[in-house]
Amino acid sequence: MEVQDVRQLDVDVDVDVVVVGAGFAGLYLLHRLRQAGIAARCFEAGADVGGTWYWNRYPGARCDVESMQYSYAFSDALQQEWQWSEVFAGQPEILRYAGHVADRFDLRRDISFNTRITAASYDAQARRWTVTTDHGDVISCQFCVMATGCLSEGKLPEIAGLDSFRGPLYHTGRWPHEGVDFSGLRVGVIGTGSSAIQAVPEIARQAAALVVFQRTPNYSIPARNRPMTPDYASSWKSIYAERRETARHTRSGTIYDFGTVSAMEVSAEAREAEYWARWNKGGANFMSAFNDIAVNEHSNHSAAEFVRARIQETVQDKALAEALTPHDYPIGTKRICIDSGYFETFNQPHVTLVDLRANPITHITPDGVATRDATHTLDAIVLATGFDAMTGALSRIAITGQDGQKLSDTWQEGPRTYLGLMTAGFPNLFLVTGPGSPSVLSNMMVSIEQHIDWITECLTYLRANAVSTIEAATQAQDDWVAHVNEVANRTLYPRAASWYMGANVAGKPRVFMPYIGGVGEYRRRCTEIAQAGYPGFALHGQV
Ligand code: FAD
Numbered sequence: 366m367e368v369q370d371v372r373q374l375d376v377d378v379d380v381d382v383v384v385v386g387a388g389f390a391g392l393y394l395l396h397r398l399r400q401a402g403i404a405a406r407c408f409e410a411g412a413d414v415g416g417t418w419y420w421n422r423y424p425g426a427r428c429d430v431e432s433m434q435y436s437y438a439f440s441d442a443l444q445q446e447w448q449w450s451e452v453f454a455g456q457p458e459i460l461r462y463a464g465h466v467a468d469r470f471d472l473r474r475d476i477s478f479n480t481r482i483t484a485a486s487y488d489a490q491a492r493r494w495t496v497t498t499d500h501g502d503v504i505s506c507q508f509c510v511m512a513t514g515c516l517s518e519g520k521l522p523e524i525a526g527l528d529s530f531r532g533p534l535y536h537t538g539r540w541p542h543e544g545v546d547f548s549g550l551r552v553g554v555i556g557t558g559s560s561a562i563q564a565v566p567e568i569a570r571q572a573a574a575l576v577v578f579q580r581t582p583n584y585s586i587p588a589r590n591r592p593m594t595p596d597y598a599s600s601w602k603s604i605y606a607e608r609r610e611t612a613r614h615t616r617s618g619t620i621y622d623f624g625t626v627s628a629m630e631v632s633a634e635a636r637e638a639e640y641w642a643r644w645n646k647g648g649a650n651f652m653s654a655f656n657d658i659a660v661n662e663h664s665n666h667s668a669a670e671f672v673r674a675r676i677q678e679t680v681q682d683k684a685l686a687e688a689l690t691p692h693d694y695p696i697g698t699k700r701i702c703i704d705s706g707y708f709e710t711f712n713q714p715h716v717t718l719v720d721l722r723a724n725p726i727t728h729i730t731p732d733g734v735a736t737r738d739a740t741h742t743l744d745a746i747v748l749a750t751g752f753d754a755m756t757g758a759l760s761r762i763a764i765t766g767q768d769g770q771k772l773s774d775t776w777q778e779g780p781r782t783y784l785g786l787m788t789a790g791f792p793n794l795f796l797v798t799g800p801g802s803p804s805v806l807s808n809m810m811v812s813i814e815q816h817i818d819w820i821t822e823c824l825t826y827l828r829a830n831a832v833s834t835i836e837a838a839t840q841a842q843d844d845w846v847a848h849v850n851e852v853a854n855r856t857l858y859p860r861a862a863s864w865y866m867g868a869n870v871a872g873k874p875r876v877f878m879p880y881i882g883g884v885g886e887y888r889r890r891c892t893e894i895a896q897a898g899y900p901g902f903a904l905h906g907q908v
């Protein structure tokens with residue numbers, strides 16, 4: 366294997382670990398590896414750290430898990446000193462936080478920015494990976510960790526004429542860093558997922574006219590975001606370690622007020638009162654009102670009906686309210702949205718909804734969007750059309766494993782992993798929050814930290830025991846995939862055409878990708894496997 370440093374950069378061409386991606390996962394991994402004395406180099410396509418929060422700068426972007434929980438727990442000093450200004454921090458503040466972490470732990474010196482990994486191939490003889498960048502650098506490493514993000518590969522809509530539009534086209538996940546001024550403009554937003562639901566109220570504040578193109582109406586719960594008060598912050602910080610530990614063993618990695626009974630076990634009045642209490646409090650806690658909203662269709666229906674009623678009473682025009690009301694999939698089976706005035710925005714006279722089910726887009730023209738029945742003249746178009754989720758970033762890298770097999774071929778029928786951490790045939794290649802792990806169904810900070818801790822401890826174990834390769838065993842992987850599917854099929858999730866199912870990308874296999882067995886249960890299994898010396902993985906000694 367020829368190893369060369371084409372750019373003569375400060376890139377070590379021979380390292381223990383290559384980390385791909387400098388979002389929250391890559392940053393924490395660099396920190397842990399350094400602590401463990403393992404040499405690592407990180408490559409990041411963007412010009413700075415932050416991942417999701419570096420790219421998604423659309424107006425209104427903010428977290429939907431409270432910031433006291435959507436933040437790192439690994440350093441008590443960090444969590445004590447950092448002060449969030451709002452209960453749900455906005456994107457600029459979360460990005461500043463990522464930058465602060467990079468500075469505080471001096472991580473940038475091990476990151477090559479503006480550098481995309483294009484290929485990774487395993488040399489079975491040398492038992493090493495060769496990783497190639499878009500600048501032509503070739504790096505040799507023993508281990509490769511894909512911290513490439515589950516929602517980092519934006520998805521453009523397949524609409525004819527997209528390139529012909531004369532005005533600017535913005536994807537929410539690749540927002541210009543200098544911001545966009547929509548003042549006085551006629552703006553179209555295509556899509557009504559979480560990104561659009563956050564952006565629409567903000568764009569409406571500026572635009573002269575806003576047209577929202579909706580294919581599927583969405584359920585959304587008000588965030589009721591508010592400034593962080595010292596009392597609220599200290600209610601967390603005074604017992605932070607204890608709370609973080611509790612969160613690690615919950616279903617979602619988040620401390621919610623988890624209902625303990627079925628929605629069907631209580632009276633209609635008690636049910637309504639519980640929904641109202643949570644609705645008034647705001648946030649995704651609404652979905653935990655009862656313990657069976659995700660699995661029992663009657664319980665789910667009761668929660669969905671409650672939200673439908675709120676939409677109907679918020680939107681003044683009855684036909685418009687009906688068009689904005691979701692009916693044909695269970696609540697929560699597409700990621701629940703959390704909004705700040707989304708439905709209210711449609712009461713403004715300069716905001717229009719185009720229901721694409723009644724009137725589909727035929728094509729984009731140089732001047733706007735043409736639907737079957739009308740043409741909408743626009744100055745700018747926002748594509749809030751989502752991501753090639755969970756597998757998209759990986760599929761953009763030519764990953765070749767043992768015996769020359771390509772990851773894209775191996776996963777043709779859907780991703781197959783053991784624990785969402787490794788995949789058979791690809792030794793020493795780790796995935797962070799990969800398909801088959803709780804990942805996008807959880808507070809991602811908790812899942813990221815759990816994976817990074819597990820991977821670091823695994824590498825430390827391998828080194829201590831003179832093991833040079835670790836690989837998922839096919840049988841263990843098959844059993845895990847079967848378990849992941851079986852658990853998903855016990856829920857209502859597979860009933861929605863969601864990105865969890867790969868349904869938003871033409872030709873992508875319809876497989877429920879994340880593991881819905883719960884963050885706590887998943888952690889327990891991963892820990893047990895590590896403590897038992899990694900059963901289900903094949904370990905081999907030195908070359
Ligand atoms: P990312 O942050 O996606 O970072 C991956 C990085 O890898 C990116 O910077 C990318 O440029 C880089 N990369 C990818 N491929 C390559 C390559 N080939 N070469 C080099 N670099 C590469 N989760 C929550 O739990 N709560 C929330 O409130 C929440 N809000 C969200 C809001 C938005 C708008 C979005 C899109 C997602 C949100 N998420 C939320 C999910 C979010 O993605 C995770 O919480 C978390 O930020 C993921 O961190 P990560 O490091 O795993 O991946």
Ligand code: NAP
Pocket residue numbers: 427428429430516521522523524537555556557558559560561563578579580581700703721726749750751752805864869
């Ligand atoms: P998304 O949920 O996949 O939504 C994409 C939207 O675009 C959907 O409404 C989809 O309609 C529509 N769409 C796609 N292609 C279209 C086409 N050709 N014509 C018309 N409409 C089209 O993507 P997202 O809103 O970016 O959110 C993705 C995920 O990121 C979220 O689920 C969440 O996990 C995370 N996120 C979180 C927050 C937060 O609140 N913290 C904010 C943003 C994102 P269909 O439904 O009909 O496919």
